[in-house]
Amino acid sequence: MNLYVDTADVESIERFTRYGILDGVTTNPSIVADDGRSYREVVTSVDAVVDGPVFAQVLAADVDGMVQEGRAYQEWGERVIVKIPATAAGFEALHRLRAAGIPAGITVVFTVEQAVIAAKADATFVAPYVGRMTDAGEDGVGAIERVQSIYDAYGFDTELLAASIRNPRQATECYAAGVDAVTLAPDVLAAHVSSAETEESTAGFQAAWGDRGSPIE
Numbered sequence: 630m631n632l633y634v635d636t637a638d639v640e641s642i643e644r645f646t647r648y649g650i651l652d653g654v655t656t657n658p659s660i661v662a663d664d665g666r667s668y669r670e671v672v673t674s675v676d677a678v679v680d681g682p683v684f685a686q687v688l689a690a691d692v693d694g695m696v697q698e699g700r701a702y703q704e705w706g707e708r709v710i711v712k713i714p715a716t717a718a719g720f721e722a723l724h725r726l727r728a729a730g731i732p733a734g735i736t737v738v739f740t741v742e743q744a745v746i747a748a749k750a751d752a753t754f755v756a757p758y759v760g761r762m763t764d765a766g767e768d769g770v771g772a773i774e775r776v777q778s779i780y781d782a783y784g785f786d787t788e789l790l791a792a793s794i795r796n797p798r799q800a801t802e803c804y805a806a807g808v809d810a811v812t813l814a815p816d817v818l819a820a821h822v823s824s825a826e827t828e829e830s831t832a833g834f835q836a837a838w839g840d841r842g843s844p845i846e
């Protein structure tokens with residue numbers, strides 16, 4: 630399973646890298662706009678600290694513009710994977726980029742059918758928006774489960790990347806579905822690492838040990 634963090638924040642990336650758990654970094658236009666730097670600066674700075682792919686999303690709405698941006702992103706880093714929204718133009722751009730051998734996949738996925746088409750079109754990955762589907766009253770996790778079983782049935786190679794995950798419980802449901810990858814906001818990933826109860830119990834052990842000094846002396 631690949632674990633990605635959905636951020637432009639290099640400090641967060643370095644923190645999770647120190648845990649040895651990070652397989653790559655995803656970004657989207659909202660994250661980069663909030664960061665304030667250019668998309669190029671974000672991608673190159675992230676690429677310098679992560680040992681894995683950096684996902685960058687095209688902004689153009691037309692096919693030629695998407696292809697042009699995707700090709701440019703690829704030049705910013707060898708491990709860049711182009712994210713293309715699941716629009717009609719997006720699928721056409723995907724086909725052109727994939728035919729040129731550029732790693733690219735489909736994002737902003739809200740239906741199982743979009744995920745099936747993405748796999749048929751040889752997308753490198755597909756990113757269903759679990760949280761936003763759930764927010765819209767849909768069964769986001771159920772959609773992930775159906776995509777996983779369809780991909781398994783047909784042997785599709787496209788990486789199923791669960792995105793827009795709101796909390797650790799939603800993440801766990803995606804792990805239980807056997808997804809290939811998840812991307813998590815830094816706060817959701819941080820909440821995987823520690824719990825208030827763990828901190829409290831650990832403090833209790835330290836208090837019990839008291840002033841007995843180092844355990845290895």
Ligand code: G3P
Pocket residue numbers: 635655656657758760761792793794812
């Ligand atoms: O990176 C895409 C996706 O993770 C967006 O998440 O939280 O804006 O729905 P969110």
